[in-house]
Amino acid sequence: MNPGLHATALIADDEDAMRAQLRSRLREAWPALEIVAEAANGVEAIALAGQHQPDIVFLDIRMPGLSGIEAARMLFNRCHLVFVTAYDQYAIEAFEQGALDYLLKPAGGERLKTTCARLQTMIGKKPANIEHQLSALLAGHGGAAGTAAKPEYLRWIQAVVGTSLRMISTREVLFFRADEKYTRVQTQQSEVLIRKTLKELADELDPDEFWRIHRSTLVRVDAIQEVTRDLRGRQMVKVRGFDEELEVSRGNAHLFQQM
Amino acid sequence: MNKMNETEGGGASHQAGSWPEVAAAIGKVWWSFFDWLAQVEWKRLAVICVLLMIFLSILRASHLAICLILLSLGLKVLAGGKRKAELEARAASSHLDQESLERRLVEAQMAVLQAQVEPHFLFNTLALIGQLIETDPPQAARVHEHLIDYLRATLPQMKARASGTLARQITLSRAYLAIMQARMKARLAVSIDVPAEIESASFPTMMLQILIENAIKHGLEPKIEGGRIDIRASVERNVLQLEVIDDGVGFNPRSGEGVGLTNVRERLHILYGTRAQLVIEAPAEGGTRALIRLPYTPDIFAGGAV
Numbered sequence: 239m240n241p242g243l244h245a246t247a248l249i250a251d252d253e254d255a256m257r258a259q260l261r262s263r264l265r266e267a268w269p270a271l272e273i274v275a276e277a278a279n280g281v282e283a284i285a286l287a288g289q290h291q292p293d294i295v296f297l298d299i300r301m302p303g304l305s306g307i308e309a310a311r312m313l314f315n316r317c318h319l320v321f322v323t324a325y326d327q328y329a330i331e332a333f334e335q336g337a338l339d340y341l342l343k344p345a346g347g348e349r350l351k352t353t354c355a356r357l358q359t360m361i362g363k364k365p366a367n368i369e370h371q372l373s374a375l376l377a378g379h380g381g382a383a384g385t386a387a388k389p390e391y392l393r394w395i396q397a398v399v400g401t402s403l404r405m406i407s408t409r410e411v412l413f414f415r416a417d418e419k420y421t422r423v424q425t426q427q428s429e430v431l432i433r434k435t436l437k438e439l440a441d442e443l444d445p446d447e448f449w450r451i452h453r454s455t456l457v458r459v460d461a462i463q464e465v466t467r468d469l470r471g472r473q474m475v476k477v478r479g480f481d482e483e484l485e486v487s488r489g490n491a492h493l494f495q496q497m
Numbered sequence: 498m499n500k501m502n503e504t505e506g507g508g509a510s511h512q513a514g515s516w517p518e519v520a521a522a523i524g525k526v527w528w529s530f531f532d533w534l535a536q537v538e539w540k541r542l543a544v545i546c547v548l549l550m551i552f553l554s555i556l557r558a559s560h561l562a563i564c565l566i567l568l569s570l571g572l573k574v575l576a577g578g579k580r581k582a583e584l585e586a587r588a589a590s591s592h593l594d595q596e597s598l599e600r601r602l603v604e605a606q607m608a609v610l611q612a613q614v615e616p617h618f619l620f621n622t623l624a625l626i627g628q629l630i631e632t633d634p635p636q637a638a639r640v641h642e643h644l645i646d647y648l649r650a651t652l653p654q655m656k657a658r659a660s661g662t663l664a665r666q667i668t669l670s671r672a673y674l675a676i677m678q679a680r681m682k683a684r685l686a687v688s689i690d691v692p693a694e695i696e697s698a699s700f701p702t703m704m705l706q707i708l709i710e711n712a713i714k715h716g717l718e719p720k721i722e723g724g725r726i727d728i729r730a731s732v733e734r735n736v737l738q739l740e741v742i743d744d745g746v747g748f749n750p751r752s753g754e755g756v757g758l759t760n761v762r763e764r765l766h767i768l769y770g771t772r773a774q775l776v777i778e779a780p781a782e783g784g785t786r787a788l789i790r791l792p793y794t795p796d797i798f799a800g801g802a803v
Contacts, residue, residue, distance in 0.1 A: 252684075253621075253625065253681070255625050255628045255629065256625070258628065262631075279721050281721065300718075302719050302720055302721045324617065324621040324623075324624050325616045325617050325619075325621070327616075343621070344624045390751040392751060393751055393752060393753050393754060394748065394750040394751075394754075396750060396779065402778045402779075402781075403780070403781070404776065404779075405750070405777040405778060405779055405785075406777075407754045407758065408754075409754055409762070410762065426766075426771060427771055427774060469520060469521060469524045
């Protein structure tokens, strides 16, 4: 522990009260540490780090513009990084595993002293290469939010209704049906036309969410109530809460074979 | 996957004549007769047969009656049992649908209870209060009070029964917004425009809050300069409309709907059927506009709502 060692630092947090807090706690724990700049978002953090070349950057994880982890990817080989978070279970586990330095808000006490002591031993040395850990963290972080792992399918249909652009969740849609140049989007409560063709929709939608049962029909699998055969032997799909039945073309009859 | 299995409908295709409509009508009559036959009790069938016999012999057509009766009995013996089992299975499955609807309601309620207090929000707010105690004690006390109001309305154990009014929901959201303003400072502007006379209307819990949290989390927090959120309520022709409008970063059509909106949609459907609506729009000037429409009930006994 060498509180007299001079070093420079940057604090990045979108809440100014939290920046003030870290600044005052650092003053107690490490008086010779000079805070050269404060940033209110990830983009600013990168710009100010470039301008001031600090030895250390304290990065809040959740920030507008660029998250702390995204900003870290651009800074890790230029300065020592410490992540700061109030609560982020997933990230904290990853930090532990990757031996990355982090602080929990409100930062202070023994924990902050330990972090400062560790930083002091590293001043003047080349920062560790943590690119690998950061990439894993970014991938996992996205996955935790439920987006990164799967390819991104279309989840909202944009339709012009009157003068506004309505966003219809695919979970609301019962089926799509080709209607000349347009496609009809049927929900339980409304029926709207969009310009996207059925082919384009079929390419963009999750194939497990919507099945193509006919050249002109894409039906939401979860909405199917039952499949019956009509008098001419055609399979007809009945969707929940809707009277019209949808024909299954012979080529797609395999979708509903008895299991 | 059993719902996808075909329902047996064989034996009818030979009736499809050149006029599909006529054939369809005949088919319909035939199948309803067949279904009746399959389900009717033997005793009753016997009585009907005797009556039919008497009636048709008065019309001097007893051989027709015998044909009809033999045909009915034959069908009943040969195919009735199977058809009956099938019809019973179908009735059971629609009963299951009803049960699954009820189960979904319970699940939706559970999810809403669990999804309420985001730990991130709670820890950040507590960290802020800690800092304010040192630098601005009166402000710390205010944020602390807002947090208590918010938790009181949100924590399942503390949920009062009479929480289903618009006024109650707005009070909760005001507390939340005040905390977010203390944290985001100039990055968050709020306006609430709800006429006092409709505040007693019943309104399901947490729905306004979910729309507001979405607007902040997905619209305004990610936007560097922040923005504003407008909450408006109005009544027109007995329909209560509640809008939450933000001028944030707008919507990614490839991001999932999220637990919150799904929950609102499900509960609206279960509570009001097709009389309620959740609409999400992307205004031309940017941001997101979310609105809920539901039947207006200026109810002094409000609280029965979920």
